[in-house]
Amino acid sequence: MTGEKSAPAQETISFGPFELSSGERILRRDGLVLPLGGRALDILIYLIGRPGEIVTKTELIDHAWPNVVVEEGSLRVHIAAIRKALGDGQFGNRYITNIKGRGYCFVAPVSRSSAASRPVDDGSTSKKGTAFPPRLSRMIGREVAVDTISAQLVTERFVSIVGAGGLGKTTVAISIGRRLFEEFGDLVYFIDLGSLKDPLLVASATGLALGLPINEPDPAPSLIAALRHRRTLLVFDSCEHVIETASVLAERIFNEAPQVHILATSREALNVEGEQVHRLAPLECPSEGAHLTAEEALAFPAVRLFIERAAAHQPGFALSDADAPVAAEICRKLGGIALAIELAAGRVGAYGIRKVAALLDDRFGLLWRGRRTALPRHQTLTATLDWSYDLLPEFERTILRRLSIFAGIFTLEAARSVTAENDADDALVVSAMDGLVSKSLVAADTSDAILHLRLLDTTRTYASQKLVESSEADRIARRHAVYYRELLNRIGMKTLSLGAKLNRTGGVTDAWLETQDGVIDEVRAALDWAYSDRGDPTLAVNLTAAAAPVWIHHLLIDECRERIEQAIALFDEEVCRDARRDLQLFSWLAVAHLESTGDASKIDEAWSRAAELAEELNDSEHRIASLWGLWLGRHFKGDYQGALQIATRFATLPEGTVEAADRFVGERILGVTLHVLGDQTGARVHIENMLRGYVAPPGQVHIQRYHFDQRLAAQTFYTQILWLLGFPDKAMAVGNCTLDDAMTLNHDFSLLYALAFGLYPLSIERGDFGVTDELISRMFQRSEAFRPMRVWGQCYAGVLAIRRADTERGLSLLRDGLKGFAKSNFQSRYVFFLGSLAMGAFDAGDPCGALLTIDEALDQSERNDDRWYVAELIRIKGELVMRQNEPAAAGSAEALFRSSLEWSRKQNALSWELRTATSFAQLMKQQGRGDEARELLEPIYLRFTEGFATKDLAEARSLLTSLGVTFAAK
Template sequence: MPLQCAARYGTQAGAMVNREIFFGLFRFDAATHTLWDGSVPVRLGARALAILQVLLEAPGVTVSRSTLIKSAWPGLHVDQSNLRVQISGLRKALRDYGGAIQADPSQGYRFDADVVVKKPAPPRSENQPRFGIPGIIVKPIGREAAADGIHELFNSRRLVTILGSGGIGKTTIALQVANDRAANYADGVCFVDLGRISSIDFVYTALANAIGLRVTDWPGIEQIVLGLHDRRMLLILDCCEHVLGPVAKLVDALLVSTAHVDVLVTTREPLQLDDEAVWRLAPLTVPPKATETHADDIKTYSSVQLFLKCLHQRGAKLHFDNRSAAAVAEICRRLDGIPLAIEIAASIAAVLGFEEALRSLNEKSSVINIDRRSVVPRQRSLFSTIDWSYNLLSQAEQFALRQIACFAGTFSLDAGTAVASGDQLSASAARDAITSLSRRSLLSFDPESTYAEYRLLDTTRAYVAQLDFSEGDIAQRRHAEYFLRLLDGIDWDLYDDASENAKMRGYLDEVRVALDWTFSSDPQLGVKLAIAAERLWLALTSLVQGVPYLTRAFHLVDGSSAFDAAVRPRLLVSLASAQVYLPGFEGASLYERAWQAAQAAEDDFLELRALYGIIQSTLLTRRQATHYLEAFAKAAERSNNPDVHYLLQRISAFNDFENSAIRSAHQRFQTFLQDCPSISRSAYLYFGGIDSFISCKIGLALAKHYMGYCDQALSLSNTAIDEAEAKGHLTTTYFVLAQGATWVNISSGEFQRARSCLQKLEEVSRHYRPWHAVAEAFRALLLRYADEDARSAERILTSCLADEFIIKTGSLHPILWVELADARRIVGDLDGAESALAKAMSQCLGPSDVRLIGKHHPILAKVLIARNRPGDVDTARELFSQAIELSKQHDFYLYECEAAVGLAEFELEAGRPQAARNALVDLLSNLQDRSRVPFLVRAQALLAGINAP
């Protein structure tokens, strides 16, 4: 809004503080009164900034000299030459945009360039958890200057990289800086440890997991940027030197596409990005060599302070005098002031004493000083320290350390014991060795965590990897066998999403590592583990991540006699289940093969799974499923599992619904919800992966909606949303929002609630990109009905319907084609409208497909009326009548009401009020106890107008 005078400027200051004004690479932040050139603040005085703000608030409008003077020198009388000086300085500071400040000789100045005004990111939603800093933050010793320097860099940059050698304390200072700055970020601090990632292929998966994206596919930069787009947070990417390429691409995208995400990176090499500010972290200070060392003197050096602090934490009761001070000073010097090395040395001293620790260090000097050119750069400076520590371990501890190095991330004491114990080490000895390794700082341990977990330091794991030992495959086998037993032993009916989700997600990395090893070393074990992992992938909506392993397992099993006959159909069913998540991937043929294989293996359960999958696939792609339902019913008769019989009722209800047998579907849904006591989680995970009760509730809501009981439908659908969100299962939430709740609210005119549904659907779609097309389709419908913007709706629907995933939405798919046709009719594209209607009818299931025909015919009638060719009017009248009769016959009161209103309006326009009255009277005579039916108010108003004298 243009500002013409200082007084007016003053009254709007409060409204402007939340604005950011962009032009080119420049950004003016009204809240802080700062001009930014990219990520660098432009040095300008307060008067120049005040003048610039007034000009930017009125782009293209000439602002008088008096107004500009009053804004820069409030309450003062100054000569206009002062204004010219400030304008000159502004032009120089704006570089290429300096010419945008144009002078009008008779008036003043104007800013003659395009600007974009944006509001900063909205405050954090209550539904978005605030990120926290891992572990207990303890202020690092000797890092005050480093922390101050990094804070200073963040005052002018959004990306700061901490450089330094391995073990020098980059992570520690990063966490300290994060702790100091956390209050500045509404969404807190998110810490991502990339040190455990061995391949660049898993960088984005680690980031997605850290920021809470429950991905069902390999995540990419776009998904992560979308997940962080509106966040105000500090993102810490720790230990990036081995994955610099993908990290640099991601950080660059975040700096461009987000406005309020700051990034702190720890690495041995810079990212080489233009906006990167680098802080090189120096070692801790060490005492100089001296002929005489005094204890009080060396305590001023940060390396010694850290050494003594570590001793204190370990409860060591050692006397620190001048003699011992000399040994400590020498240890700190020999270890170059590297914090991790000093911590390890202190742990040795706590057991052996100062002199023995130094003697051990001297005896191992030939090892410690080796510069291993064959290893990656980040490991060189720590291998000597770890080697020294490793050689001081007992044989049992060394053995345990080598075994547990196969874990990908954190592990419990029981898991570590299972992997480390065997012929060479008993279970009790393995437990003792692991706890001892923790005390010696070779394992990290968080006593505050919900589940007591250990983690091998990344550098230690790298050290173990280069050791020459023969039992590595034994450890990998025990690791794989442990997780096979663990997955087989999970009682999924007792699984609690809220409390166990993080633990289960931790299993994903371990299973991946185990599968990689088994398929290269023991394929039969790999097949068993892949099958056992299926329910883990299903429970976490991550089945797509398992597809490569399931595929490898199937290729091993297919045609082989080395496996049980039931394994082949089991793998086929698992692979086919992924078709729900993969756009363009057709699972029906796999399910058919699985059905045949299950029959050959005489496995009733697998036959039921295969048939259920075929039915689900056919319903989602608008094909007849009657034959498969009959086969499922016969197979169910042979089962003693009550869950199977209830699942038959559920899938039969959805089959009736898709085939427009609305009364039967309504009855089946109600009966299921009333009579079914429960369906075990383990069952519904295998049969569709969607909560059976919540999905039937949304099915009943849709049935009631089409029957005209819209108030009941709204109540049921909104309850289903709440229950799905409380359940925390991604696919169930998507199903509720995409297949029912959003549609019911839009169709009923509940636009505020519909927007809430859409927001939730968009959030779910961030976790799995193909669902985004469905969310966009509903956004188009909201534009069409709530905002009456048919042109935008037409454009978005055209794009959405070109997406191959949207085909898998059942009857929603052809209805969206009808909605596209109506939008095209409104904007005058009658040919395009007829083409879209033809696309819709190509999916018609037959003459009783009311869900499609009842929506299609009234829109086609309106298109024909608009064309007004010979015979079009009579055809339109007939189409309205057919839709009314078919809807009435099948109890689709919603469509009967829409078609009757359309016919009545048409007849009134044609000068036939009695025909219009007959249609409306017939409609309203069957109203019964229905309420809030779309078009009902319009029908009553039309009838009242006709009856008026």
């Protein structure tokens, strides 16, 4: 065929880790024959014969199926089989590219050699030496490491593969050796040092592996003489237990035999001249909390190894989507250690995948057996770890045992404090830590400014058992708990400093907190011990108090609340009273309830206890915090008269007892309380006083103390007050400014406050439904990181849908939203939502349900003195009654409208007055009382000086026009 460039017979073609023998028609990877069908081989050989060229589909079909008519689909099937065999596309490797509409192209670099130039050899032995180990099974997840180390070994001559036991160092080394057989003319030798009992036998074992006679007491000189002029690769496996002797020999060979290349495997580096260290990482696992399908999980080498080995023991086993998270958890628990994963996979047939996951929490998992043919130290995890543990000096064993008390990541400072007792000073501990890191028993992360350390789960389980057997477990557990109590107490002092920065939800963003990963895990472990029968209740309570700010910082609110309640339960029984500590506990308990359960009675109870303790200690900081908390608790509970007393007390605290900024916070909460009680004029006075005089202290201290920005909170309610007083445009201007400030602040609690209590209700009442839509969308976008955004957004989306006559959808959204949090979380807004529910229920054909709902809202208004919305509730009830078209409906509606007007005027709420007057005037017009309607509505309308484009004013103007009122053109 014209243009054909087929590979010559008896030629070996190499690309990547593959060798293709065109004469034998065999494809190998690292010495292993890959199963590939005859036609697939024909196609592959043809493509490799024309590397870099585009070969048309017609050419390939004619070559593979001469004189036979076949469909193009047959070609695609065989191309797919070739790609699968090559692992095309995995780890960035590309071999065959599909050129759309044209054909296929082989794109990998190709090298060729004549088979006649190589001795006939099956690749299983080295010349004049012992047999090179076979590959036990298909290697998974180490392709990149094999490629990288192979290239480095050829150029640098001396590479050590270093890592923990069971990672697969030997497997990788064997794969590299096989890969480089041709590079070294088959002069590749494997020296297994793991079986040596005497370190002095390292040189003799090397000579035996090379097939050299061993006649001298010290065979090293003759060994080096034999190697000096030979280009050879020596693979020294398992150097760790003979490392002193092995390192000396390796260094001599490197320096005195310049053509010899050395590959070593060890649990610690040899630390000699010329050595390049490649630290073998665990197999990659899915991250914790990832929700993966089976296909997604199998993209991770650790999971792929687990499933492949499980299927080998249980034919037909496959990973389902339901079990994918379980497989991922198993691999994470085993730290990506290949041996551990293989051992666990071997038990899937007996126990099932979920039981295997459960058993990993028990030391039983360390005893599972692997292949009978494996080296003794690789037959169980315990044997592997025994091998490492027994090689340690006694002091390093002691430190390793004590380090097992850490639940996860820890710092060098923590390690020194917890492990260094009277039997060790800091220098010895640091030296031991260096030794454990170098031996791959402790992992070190130096990517940050602070050194982070950790033990793999399997190592921690093993060392923990050794700690228990040493009878010092409780003593070390106490030191661990004391260390974190003292550390968190130091950090607690920082959270009160003016320089502390805050995160988006008001927690302290301290540099230490941002760099100390895993502190919460250590606190949990310490508390589990401290609260146990072997623990110390007083230490448990003190640690709980110290840890509370960190829980809040990480938004672990429920956990914080539960731990504090556990601590308080021990008061007066096992734990002595400590006013300062107890003040902290009750203060944080109140905050935790505020941000989780919203239980007003529990919030109030916790702040009441905190207030008593603050007075006892004459603590002005906590006095203010507890007054704020008491006001908030009463406000949430709907006790607005009680809230008014606290707010008045807050705003009139004697000069000198509080900062001026806090006194203005008192003005703000007094204004908010008067607004809810219906005194809009008084509310405006106090809010404007606050906005004129308030200057926030530096460092965002008030956001930390009061949970949201105080100026922003004042502006939020100012929008509502201005709207009620008849200034809809001014209200919108303040609302937009507040939103801009909240977005600049980038603080979720403050943004939620500005939206839920300000712009949402304002835009709905003004009839700016497009603005409301945009705000709801913005809130939903932030709801992934801050759940309350979704709850409030859903409620207001329901209100908006009802106002737009999308009744069924609106009722569903609003009802679901109201289920998202306790009524006490939005007590003063609840009557607003009930009013919308009532209107929606009526429109949905449920007049009885509508009236019941509006009566529920009116009952709450009466019960709590929640009066800010009462005029509108009465008007809504009048509308519902009037729309029933019953004989007495008009009279009842008129009475309700008159009551609504009375409430509006009493509160100087001009916007409610206009809305009620419009409803009442429409009723009068229907009854033929046009003059009365005009006399009622016109003077109210004329009192407005702005907002004429808003929905209420536009409707009132239209009604007045229909009643004969003329307006001057503007």
